[in-house]
Amino acid sequence: xxxxxxxxxxxxxxxxxxxxxxxxxxxxxxxxxxxxxxxxxxxxxxxxxxxxxxxxxxxxxxxxxxxxxxxxxxxxxxxxxxxxxxxxxxxxxxxxxxxxxxxxxxxxxxxxxxxxxxxxxxxxxxxxxxxxxxxxxxxxxxxxxxxxxxxxxxxxxxxxxxxxxxxxxxxxxxxxxxxxxxxxxxxxxxxxxxxxxxxxxxxxxxxxxxxxxxxxxxxxxxxxxxxxxxxxxxxxxxxxx
Amino acid sequence: xxxxxxxxxxxxxxxxxxxxxxxxxxxxxxxxxxxxxxxxxxxxxxxxxxxxxxxxxxxxxxxxxxxxxxxxxxxxxxxxxxxxxxxxxxxxxxxxxxxxxxxxxxxxxxxxxxxxxxxxxxxxxxxxxxxxxxxxxxxxxxxxxxxxxxxxxxxxxxxxxxxxxxxxxxxxxxxxxxxxxxxxxxxxxxxxxxxxxxxxxxxxxxxxxxxxxxxxxxxxxxxxxxx
Amino acid sequence: xxxxxxxxxxxxxxxxxxxxxxxxxxxxxxxxxxxxxxxxxxxxxxxxxxxxxxxxxxxxxxxxxxxxxxxxxxxxxxxxxxxxxxxxxxxxxxxxxxxxxxxxxxxxxxxxxxxxxxxxxxxxxxxxxxxxxxxxxxxxxxxxxxxxxxxxxxxxxxxxxxxxxxxxxxxxxxxxxxxxxxxxxxxxxxxxxxxxxxxxxxxxxxxxxxxxxxxxx
Numbered sequence: 001x002x003x004x005x006x007x008x009x010x011x012x013x014x015x016x017x018x019x020x021x022x023x024x025x026x027x028x029x030x031x032x033x034x035x036x037x038x039x040x041x042x043x044x045x046x047x048x049x050x051x052x053x054x055x056x057x058x059x060x061x062x063x064x065x066x067x068x069x070x071x072x073x074x075x076x077x078x079x080x081x082x083x084x085x086x087x088x089x090x091x092x093x094x095x096x097x098x099x100x101x102x103x104x105x106x107x108x109x110x111x112x113x114x115x116x117x118x119x120x121x122x123x124x125x126x127x128x129x130x131x132x133x134x135x136x137x138x139x140x141x142x143x144x145x146x147x148x149x150x151x152x153x154x155x156x157x158x159x160x161x162x163x164x165x166x167x168x169x170x171x172x173x174x175x176x177x178x179x180x181x182x183x184x185x186x187x188x189x190x191x192x193x194x195x196x197x198x199x200x201x202x203x204x205x206x207x208x209x210x211x212x213x214x215x216x217x218x219x220x221x222x223x224x225x226x227x228x229x230x231x232x233x234x235x236x237x238x239x240x241x
Numbered sequence: 242x243x244x245x246x247x248x249x250x251x252x253x254x255x256x257x258x259x260x261x262x263x264x265x266x267x268x269x270x271x272x273x274x275x276x277x278x279x280x281x282x283x284x285x286x287x288x289x290x291x292x293x294x295x296x297x298x299x300x301x302x303x304x305x306x307x308x309x310x311x312x313x314x315x316x317x318x319x320x321x322x323x324x325x326x327x328x329x330x331x332x333x334x335x336x337x338x339x340x341x342x343x344x345x346x347x348x349x350x351x352x353x354x355x356x357x358x359x360x361x362x363x364x365x366x367x368x369x370x371x372x373x374x375x376x377x378x379x380x381x382x383x384x385x386x387x388x389x390x391x392x393x394x395x396x397x398x399x400x401x402x403x404x405x406x407x408x409x410x411x412x413x414x415x416x417x418x419x420x421x422x423x424x425x426x427x428x429x430x431x432x433x434x435x436x437x438x439x440x441x442x443x444x445x446x447x448x449x450x451x452x453x454x455x456x457x458x459x460x461x462x463x464x465x466x467x468x
Numbered sequence: 469x470x471x472x473x474x475x476x477x478x479x480x481x482x483x484x485x486x487x488x489x490x491x492x493x494x495x496x497x498x499x500x501x502x503x504x505x506x507x508x509x510x511x512x513x514x515x516x517x518x519x520x521x522x523x524x525x526x527x528x529x530x531x532x533x534x535x536x537x538x539x540x541x542x543x544x545x546x547x548x549x550x551x552x553x554x555x556x557x558x559x560x561x562x563x564x565x566x567x568x569x570x571x572x573x574x575x576x577x578x579x580x581x582x583x584x585x586x587x588x589x590x591x592x593x594x595x596x597x598x599x600x601x602x603x604x605x606x607x608x609x610x611x612x613x614x615x616x617x618x619x620x621x622x623x624x625x626x627x628x629x630x631x632x633x634x635x636x637x638x639x640x641x642x643x644x645x646x647x648x649x650x651x652x653x654x655x656x657x658x659x660x661x662x663x664x665x666x667x668x669x670x671x672x673x674x675x676x677x678x679x680x681x682x683x684x685x
Binding site for chain 1: 470471472474475478479482483538541542543544546547548549550551552553554684685
Binding site: 313371375379384392393399407408410 | 610613614617620621622623626627630631633634635637638641642645659660663666667670671674678681682685
């Protein structure tokens with residue numbers, strides 16, 4: 001049994017027969033909060049989707065929670081928040097969450113849903129079809145969907161873009177909570193300054209390769225400290241030249 | 242830059258000549274050597290091209306299925322390209338069958354087309370090939386589409402026995418090839434050999450052009466990335 | 469798997485667009501045929517059975533496409549793939565939801581067609597629901613697989629019939645013959661019936677086994 005949450009060994013992914021990710025190797029320990037930074041098209045989203053088992057690696061090995069990423073059991077421990085909400089527009093929040101809850105076989109679903117809706121502040125909207133929601137409300141509900149089954153690994157694809165202030169504060173609370181509960185978080189972002197306080201570790205992707213990553217940590221706090229924003233900018237320009 | 246696997250150059254250099262010679266011999270046999278068929282006369286000679294074309298069309302289908310299965314199994318680009326090339330060629334030979342069939346049917350049966358089982362079968366096969374080729378045209382070229390095409394190729398082959406049974410049950414029987422004179426059998430054999438040569442040669446040419454297309458694409462990406 | 473099925477039915481109850489559109493489309497197809505054929509032709513059971521299946525195939529194609537377009541909005545299909553559900557089960561869920569909706573539509577359209585054509589109801593027609601169901605099963609199995617492919621290409625409304633119709637030929641021939649035999653009161657459980665059953669079994673299994681390759685990226 002490995003103690004790593006994510007263990008990637010020489011991952012490759014091609015799309016349209018051209019490499020998108022090249023030779024990605026990294027290990028993530030429990031309770032880490034990893035920020036993945038890079039330009040548009042650097043492969044951030046692809047990497048996150050690989051970790052979410054939405055994509056299969058073209059080559060290489062990906063182990064999650066000590067299990068191969070193709071195992072179905074792995075998916076129960078992962079929560080994914082993507083650019084799209086994955087919510088059915090013609091169903092209400094309650095129905096959407098009921099559907100996903102059943103698919104994940106969440107116990108005590110009714111209470112869990114009520115609790116989640118309250119958490120993201122949508123309990124008053126629970127019977128309105130999602131189609132009429134604003135973008136921010138839909139994002140919040142999507143966050144509730146990603147957290148519904150209590151995942152141990154939370155993957156967030158650019159969570160700081162397109163969120164309203166209410167959703168952003170929920171997100172920050174979620175991340176703080178995740179840290180307390182020894183859950184692992186990975187998020188992509190192109191704004192280091194804004195995401196720095198959320199992360200315990202950083203990783204820079206450039207043209208599908210890991211250009212730089214801060215030291216691994218098995219115990220929280222044992223990894224090297226993150227660079228300051230200025231240092232980061234220098235680092236960033238150095239390795240993306 | 243990785244070199245494209247184009248096979249041995251020896252095969253590629255003598256295959257065109259072999260094809261040429263085989264085709265000339267086949268033509269000579271069909272028009273000079275083999276005697277007229279007793280009942281059908283001259284027209285029957287088209288049969289020596291018709292039947293091998295049909296066999297090549299079938300061969301194409303099975304190569305598509307085999308390569309598709311191999312692609313789903315291992316995910317190799319070369320298997321995917323082989324399936325694509327074989328499907329295109331299969332469609333060409335299927336078209337030949339559908340062209341030579343009516344040419345023969347008109348003088349013998351008095352109609353261009355009848356819904357005879359094998360003609361119908363060939364037409365349906367042609368349609369399945371067409372769907373396969375068009376799927377690739379419409380859907381673009383990436384790993385996902387390659388998997389779609391592979392699934393379609395396999396489903397197509399699974400459909401063949403069902404098609405065969407249902408179409409046979411549905412309508413009467415194709416002219417059966419009865420006792421063949423030895424000259425006829427030899428001609429058919431040589432023609433089939435010539436068609437196998439043509440098929441293989443064209444398949445290799447197409448495969449090569451597909452591989453080269455990949456190489457060009459990779460080079461272009463390289464140039465873009467470098468600038 | 470039942471969760472997906474439940475969700476599909478719930479969605480339909482909410483919008484009611486799929487079943488109503490299918491119903492109207494099936495009626496329109498029958499209407500076109502009625503105008504195209506002479507009254508004498510319409511009386512022939514062979515035409516009746518062909519008509520029934522042509523309407524079913526075209527309405528069915530629409531239904532199957534809807535089922536997967538539903539999943540495309542807000543990229544819900546990705547959400548489905550995130551869940552710990554085997555792709556084979558996703559196939560069964562989508563397949564069953566198609567069978568369900570087509571059965572609902574046919575339950576109304578089939579008797580209506582027979583009535584419109586003035587065919588007499590007889591004891592032998594008791595086999596018709598079974599034959600229709602078998603046809604729907606085979607159609608939905610192959611259709612679900614093809615639609616999953618078509619829906620994620622451009623020009624999906626062209627590519628679906630192009631793929632599906634030639635592959636459906638055995639099902640179509642068999643179903644029309646069995647139904648024709650039923651309408652004239654002949655033995656209908658012969659070879660054709662077996663072809664129909666074989667088609668169903670083969671493509672339900674094929675769909676279940678290959679769906680993973682289609683949906684996983």
